[in-house]
Amino acid sequence: MANRALGAPRLTGPQPVPDESVAGQSLAQADTLITAGDSRLADRAFSLAMLTCALSVIAIVGLIVYELVTKSSLSWHAFGWKFFFRSEWDPVNDQYGALPFVYGTLVSSALALLIAVPLAVGVAVYITEMSPRWLRGALAFTTELLAAIPSVIYGLWAIFVLVPLLRQYLQPFLARYLGWTGLFEGPPYGIGMLAAGIILAIMVVPIISSITREVMTAVPQQQREAVLALGATRWEMIRTGVLRNARAGIAGGVILGLGRALGETMAVTMVIGNRPEIAKSLFAPGYTMASVIANEFSEATGDVYLSALVEVGLALFIVTIIVNILAQFLVWTVTRGTPARTHA
Amino acid sequence: MPEPVMLPADFADAPISIWRRGLNSLVTLAAIGAVVLVLLPLGAVFGYLIYRGIGSINWAFLTQIPKPPGEAGGGMANAIGGSVYILLIASIFGVPLGIGAGIYLSEYGRGTRFGNLIRFTADVLNGVPSIIVGIVAYGLVVLTQGHFSALAGGVALAIMMVPTITRTTEEMLLLVPQAVREAAYGLGVSRWRTTLSITLRTATSGVITGVMLAFARVAGETAPLLFTAFGNQYWNWKMSQPTAALSLQIFTYAISPFDEWHRQAWAGALILIVLIVASVGAVRLVANRGMLKGAN
Numbered sequence: 001m002a003n004r005a006l007g008a009p010r011l012t013g014p015q016p017v018p019d020e021s022v023a024g025q026s027l028a029q030a031d032t033l034i035t036a037g038d039s040r041l042a043d044r045a046f047s048l049a050m051l052t053c054a055l056s057v058i059a060i061v062g063l064i065v066y067e068l069v070t071k072s073s074l075s076w077h078a079f080g081w082k083f084f085f086r087s088e089w090d091p092v093n094d095q096y097g098a099l100p101f102v103y104g105t106l107v108s109s110a111l112a113l114l115i116a117v118p119l120a121v122g123v124a125v126y127i128t129e130m131s132p133r134w135l136r137g138a139l140a141f142t143t144e145l146l147a148a149i150p151s152v153i154y155g156l157w158a159i160f161v162l163v164p165l166l167r168q169y170l171q172p173f174l175a176r177y178l179g180w181t182g183l184f185e186g187p188p189y190g191i192g193m194l195a196a197g198i199i200l201a202i203m204v205v206p207i208i209s210s211i212t213r214e215v216m217t218a219v220p221q222q223q224r225e226a227v228l229a230l231g232a233t234r235w236e237m238i239r240t241g242v243l244r245n246a247r248a249g250i251a252g253g254v255i256l257g258l259g260r261a262l263g264e265t266m267a268v269t270m271v272i273g274n275r276p277e278i279a280k281s282l283f284a285p286g287y288t289m290a291s292v293i294a295n296e297f298s299e300a301t302g303d304v305y306l307s308a309l310v311e312v313g314l315a316l317f318i319v320t321i322i323v324n325i326l327a328q329f330l331v332w333t334v335t336r337g338t339p340a341r342t343h344a
Numbered sequence: 345m346p347e348p349v350m351l352p353a354d355f356a357d358a359p360i361s362i363w364r365r366g367l368n369s370l371v372t373l374a375a376i377g378a379v380v381l382v383l384l385p386l387g388a389v390f391g392y393l394i395y396r397g398i399g400s401i402n403w404a405f406l407t408q409i410p411k412p413p414g415e416a417g418g419g420m421a422n423a424i425g426g427s428v429y430i431l432l433i434a435s436i437f438g439v440p441l442g443i444g445a446g447i448y449l450s451e452y453g454r455g456t457r458f459g460n461l462i463r464f465t466a467d468v469l470n471g472v473p474s475i476i477v478g479i480v481a482y483g484l485v486v487l488t489q490g491h492f493s494a495l496a497g498g499v500a501l502a503i504m505m506v507p508t509i510t511r512t513t514e515e516m517l518l519l520v521p522q523a524v525r526e527a528a529y530g531l532g533v534s535r536w537r538t539t540l541s542i543t544l545r546t547a548t549s550g551v552i553t554g555v556m557l558a559f560a561r562v563a564g565e566t567a568p569l570l571f572t573a574f575g576n577q578y579w580n581w582k583m584s585q586p587t588a589a590l591s592l593q594i595f596t597y598a599i600s601p602f603d604e605w606h607r608q609a610w611a612g613a614l615i616l617i618v619l620i621v622a623s624v625g626a627v628r629l630v631a632n633r634g635m636l637k638g639a640n
């Protein structure tokens with residue numbers, strides 16, 4: 001950099017890896033870096049400061065657990081385990097049961113995975129194994145753009161675009177041909193479990209497909225070549241040579257997507273209908289754990305009411321943590337040994 | 345001499361059965377179909393944002409505060425300002441903390457059991473649903489202060505920024521060759537000075553990428569702000585008062601019954617997405633030159 005300042009032409013094109021590296025600078029600059037005298041104290045202070053930052057990560061998680069546990073104790077003492085098996089949610093008489101929310105969260109997430117997994121794996125397979133090279137980067141970027149759209153914008157779009165479409169076309173269609181299953185009954189409001197599942201699916205596809213892509217890329221190229229050399233078609237190569245080796249990682253990606261779907265709040269709150277009822281039909285409105293907190297927390301007046309909402313949050317926290325740890329473990333079993341990547 | 349392997353004469357052009365070939369084409373088609381199905385909502389979301397939003401963005405929208413329901417006009421100036429304000433507070437807490445933890449992981453905690461524990465905790469924190477972070481910020485700040493505030497919103501978003509920044513900072517610092525550090529030590533530069541002026545500086549573009557990613561991630565967050573920043577119909581620059589945020593305003597307007605508000609929700613959403621895509625795009629730009637080449 002010093003020579004640039006003297007008017008040397010700026011290098012164009014790719015730079016060597018430690019590009020702006022200060023290491024390349026000469027002794028002239030280095031002597032300003034050399035600390036005179038004893039630096040032990042400063043070193044000590046610096047490493048302590050960094051340690052504090054690192055410890056604060058643990059402290060944050062500790063605080064989350066502490067807040068959730070202490071603030072939910074009132075409801076825990078009042079209802080115990082039964083809290084999760086009662087379907088009564090009655091702030092007027094201070095009776096709380098979380099079953100409808102647990103049900104809504106599980107059903108909407110399952111529906112989302114049912115739609116998202118085949119799509120996400122299909123996209124990942126296309127991008128890594130089939131697409132022409134020039135399209136690859138653009139497709140990867142575009143699918144990841146889906147992950148950058150905020151939840152509230154998905155919700156807005158779902159209210160004004162997706163829900164009317166469901167009401168007018170998809171729901172009457174499903175009711176006519178699949179109504180006998182009992183899953184597609186009742187008046188087609190548009191808003192309800194089905195809408196929540198679809199919008200969640202759109203939101204988790206990029207997560208699942210980017211993890212799937214990552215683990216598929218981790219499968220060695222020789223393996224593909226070996227299977228192809230045995231006379232396999234491209235699909236047989238993908239199935240036996242790639243997917244089979246990456247399946248643990250793909251399962252990890254799916255579970256990571258599940259973790260995201262379980263905790264997703266805004267988009268779901270805006271389209272699920274927010275009624276604490278358990279209905280078999282996917283057309284019926286429902287409620288999820290995250291959306292009941294979003295809707296009622298700032299208006300919860302009684303202590304037990306607030307405490308019950310925090311307990312719902314605690315349950316959600318525990319479930320998502322377990323799901324995420326499992327997912328990371330599965331992804332790690334496939335990608336260990338390949339270099340770390342940024343999830344851009 | 346070893347016996348040469350004899351292949352059947354027709355090995356090279358043994359026909360792949362129609363069934364196998366057909367299945368192959370079918371799967372290819374299905375994969376293309378999946379890509380189309382995934383890109384469709386993306387196109388629809390962006391298309392609608394531009395189609396519904398662009399007509400409502402005007403000078404008044406960008407400079408005025410909301411009018412009461414039923415009255416035409418008004419804008420989201422206070423919400424845009426509020427979002428920037430809350431994000432600023434979040435960055436003040438979150439960025440140094442995240443970078444510090446990242447430095448610790450790569451420079452001090454490499455390979456140690458304690459380092460692994462921190463890394464694991466950061467990944468756990470990354471998976472915590474944003475609404476839960478909102479509950480915690482409510483308990484920590486709102487209950488202590490006695491009312492909803494910009495500070496509470498900032499704390500909630502800061503908590504969400506930390507794990508992303510920590511992990512990208514760590515990954516970027518790990519890319520800096522060990523020889524660079526050793527060269528500095530060899531010149532008598534102290535360890536802290538090496539870390540800050542040599543290692544961190546070399547990885548600057550990567551670390552900035554991490555910060556921008558975290559920024560983009562929290563910029564559109566709504567759930568943790570619902571009962572922390574709470575929203576406000578007027579301007580507010582006090583840390584201790586409820587503050588409007590763009591994402592909150594979009595939510596309130598979207599679920600309201602007024603057409604005028606729906607129109608403004610689309611306009612607000614367009615502005616939010618432009619801000620986010622611009623920062624992600626900036627990251628791609630930075631990521632595509634120099635340092636990060638090896639990382640992506």
